[in-house]
Amino acid sequence: RYLATIVEETGHIDRLVRDLLDLAQLEAGELTIVKEKINLTSFLPAELAKYDYMLATKQLTFRTEIPSSLPLVIADPMRLSQVMANLVSNAVRYSPDGGTIEVAAKTTPGKVTVTVSDNGPGIPLSDQPHIWDRFYRVDKSRSRQGGGTGLGLAITKHLVQAMDGEISVHSISGEGSTFALALPVEQTKS
Ligand code: ATP
Ligand code: MG
Numbered sequence: 001r002y003l004a005t006i007v008e009e010t011g012h013i014d015r016l017v018r019d020l021l022d023l024a025q026l027e028a029g030e031l032t033i034v035k036e037k038i039n040l041t042s043f044l045p046a047e048l049a050k051y052d053y054m055l056a057t058k059q060l061t062f063r064t065e066i067p068s069s070l071p072l073v074i075a076d077p078m079r080l081s082q083v084m085a086n087l088v089s090n091a092v093r094y095s096p097d098g099g100t101i102e103v104a105a106k107t108t109p110g111k112v113t114v115t116v117s118d119n120g121p122g123i124p125l126s127d128q129p130h131i132w133d134r135f136y137r138v139d140k141s142r143s144r145q146g147g148g149t150g151l152g153l154a155i156t157k158h159l160v161q162a163m164d165g166e167i168s169v170h171s172i173s174g175e176g177s178t179f180a181l182a183l184p185v186e187q188t189k190s
Contacts, residue, residue: 019151022082023134026158033079033162037072037186040105040112047084048103051092058097065104073112073183075163080183083159083167086152087116087179093148094120094177111165111182119176128169132157 025031044066055061091101095118102117123131123138130136134154160167164184171177 022155033076035074036077038075038077039072040070041068047081051088054092060095061100063100063102070112071185073185075183079159083156086156091116091118112185114181115178117178122173122175122177123171124173
């Protein structure tokens with residue numbers, strides 16, 4: 001039992017140190033982004049499979065809508081995986097037990113947009129501009145027991161911008177949240 005606590009707590013410290021280092025590097029413009037062509041049709045399901053254990057703790061399920069053919073996007077696979085981890089872990093944290101998290105991808109001109117939606121408590125409109133700020137948390141009292149430091153979305157926003165993408169939130173208080181991540185596609189030569 002003691003060992004399990006130690007492992008869990010060191011895991012938290014490990015994440016915190018990594019987050020703080022990433023944020024410091026991103027803010028100093030020192031983080032290197034490796035741009036690769038990524039096929040989201042195979043990349044996304046492989047990423048989501050990593051969270052099965054996390055979903056199981058709250059009896060959550062994924063519903064995916066990922067087309068079998070999508071243009072290749074240009075992104076850093078390791079950093080894209082980190083962005084997905086942040087969005088999925090938030091969706092898991094804020095979903096009610098037994099809920100469904102929807103992950104969809106669709107093509108828009110020059111981009112592929114990936115959305116992660118949950119039916120959690122949502123984010124009040126007045127808080128939405130601030131969730132991208134470091135250490136900002138909407139419900140400070142409830143947040144304490146749920147864990148988290150309020151760095152995830154700040155890092156996510158920086159990473160997405162460094163990959164020439166865009167991220168936005170659409171959320172209605174009491175109904176749920178949808179985070180939309182737009183990534184640039186490979187330019188086809190004409
Ligand atoms: P960390 O990511 O560092 O573990 P965190 O999840 O609290 O901590 P962020 O991911 O930056 O921090 O999110 C900031 C705040 O935005 C959260 O504390 C929460 O209040 C709100 N938020 C983020 N995602 C959701 C969501 N899917 N549903 C409801 N609120 C959310
Ligand atoms: Mg988070």
